[in-house]
Amino acid sequence: MDDNRWQVDVRVFKKSWFRYRFAAAAASLAVLIIFTAGCGPSGQGKLVEGKLNVVTSFYPLYFLGQQIGGADANVINMIPAGVEPHDWSPKSQDLDTVSKAQLFLYNGAGLEGWVDDFLEGLPGNSKLQTVEVSKGIQKISGNPEDEDDHPDKGHVDPHTWVSPKSMIIMAKTVLDRFSEADPAHKDAYEANYKVLEGKLSALDKQYADTLATVKKKDIVTSHQAFGYLARDYGLKQVAIMGLSPDAEPKARDLLNITKFVKANGIQYIFFEELVSDEIAKTLAREAHVQTMVLNPLEGLTPKQASKGEDYFSLMQTNLQNLVQALQ
Known part of the structure; x- marks a missing residue:
C-alpha cells in the first residue's frame, strides 16, 4: 500500500471523525436532557x-x-x-x-x-x-522513540x-x-x-499472571492510552494515534503500522468506544485482520452506565480481549 492511498484514507477518516463528533455531542446532549428530566x-x-x-x-x-x-x-x-x-x-x-x-x-x-x-x-x-x-x-513520556516531528x-x-x-x-x-x-x-x-x-x-495479580502466559506481546491500538498497562505487564504498545485520541495520523505512520501488523502476525487491532473506529477498521482491512475493543476507561457509555458497569467489570473485559488477541 502506498502513501497516496493512505492520504486518501486519512482524509476519509477526518470527514468521518467530524460526523462522529457531531453525532456524539448530540447523543450526549440527549442523554443529559433525559437525566435532567428525571x-x-x-x-x-x-x-x-x-x-x-x-x-x-x-x-x-x-x-x-x-x-x-x-x-x-x-x-x-x-x-x-x-x-x-x-x-x-x-x-x-x-x-x-x-x-x-x-x-x-x-x-x-x-x-x-x-x-x-x-x-x-x-x-x-x-x-x-x-x-x-x-x-x-512514575510517568511515561509520549513516543520517546519517535522522530522529532511527532x-x-x-x-x-x-x-x-x-x-x-x-x-x-x-x-x-x-x-x-x-x-x-x-x-x-x-x-x-x-x-x-x-x-x-x-x-x-x-x-493486578490476575493481569500479571494471565499476561505472563500469552504467546505474543505486541498490541496495536487506535489511541496511545495503554502505555502504563504495557509497561506494568510486559506488553508493547504500537499506537495509530497519539496521546490524544483525535491526533491526526500520518500516511507514513499508517503504512509502517500496516507493515508491522503483517510482519508480526498481529490478528487484532484495538479500538475504543468513545471515539471513531474508522482508522482502526481501515488499517484492519488493509492488513486482513480483525478489530476488537480495548477500553481506556476514560468514561462510561450511557449503555454501560445503565447496565451498572464499572472499572472492575471493564478491566475484566479488557483482559479477556487481550488474551484472545495475544494467543
Whole structure:
C-alpha cells in the first residue's frame, strides 16, 4: 500500500471523525436532557449539606471517590456519560459547583488541559482543596522513540489509571486526602479503601499472571492510552494515534503500522468506544485482520452506565480481549 492511498484514507477518516463528533455531542446532549428530566444521573449530582462534597474531573476518579467515600461522601463527576474527556471543557456552572465543594480530584499529567485556568477562576473565599491524583506515579513520556516531528514527543502520558498497579497508588492518594479533609470519617474511609485495595491488588495479580502466559506481546491500538498497562505487564504498545485520541495520523505512520501488523502476525487491532473506529477498521482491512475493543476507561457509555458497569467489570473485559488477541 502506498502513501497516496493512505492520504486518501486519512482524509476519509477526518470527514468521518467530524460526523462522529457531531453525532456524539448530540447523543450526549440527549442523554443529559433525559437525566435532567428525571432524578439525575450519577456524576451529575448536587452538593449535599453535611457530607464531604467531592468533584472529580472524569470517570476513574469518580469511581475511586465513590468506592472510598461510601456513605459519608457526596461525589460529583463533571463529565456526563458518553463524553470523551480529552475534548471536554468545563462550563461556568461547573466552576460554581467546584468552588463550593471541599475537594476537587483531577488526574494531572496533562490530561485536563483546562485545569489551571479553571482553578484560577475560583472565588477568593473558596475553601476548595485540589488533588492531583496521578502524583507519585512514575510517568511515561509520549513516543520517546519517535522522530522529532511527532506531536506527542516529550509529552507525558496521562493514562495512569489503565494499569491496576497505578490505580492502587491513586486510591491511596484519594484516601489520604479524604481523611485530611474529613477526619471525623477517617475510619470509614480507611475501611472502604482496604476493601478497594484488596480488589485492585487481586486484579493486578490476575493481569500479571494471565499476561505472563500469552504467546505474543505486541498490541496495536487506535489511541496511545495503554502505555502504563504495557509497561506494568510486559506488553508493547504500537499506537495509530497519539496521546490524544483525535491526533491526526500520518500516511507514513499508517503504512509502517500496516507493515508491522503483517510482519508480526498481529490478528487484532484495538479500538475504543468513545471515539471513531474508522482508522482502526481501515488499517484492519488493509492488513486482513480483525478489530476488537480495548477500553481506556476514560468514561462510561450511557449503555454501560445503565447496565451498572464499572472499572472492575471493564478491566475484566479488557483482559479477556487481550488474551484472545495475544494467543
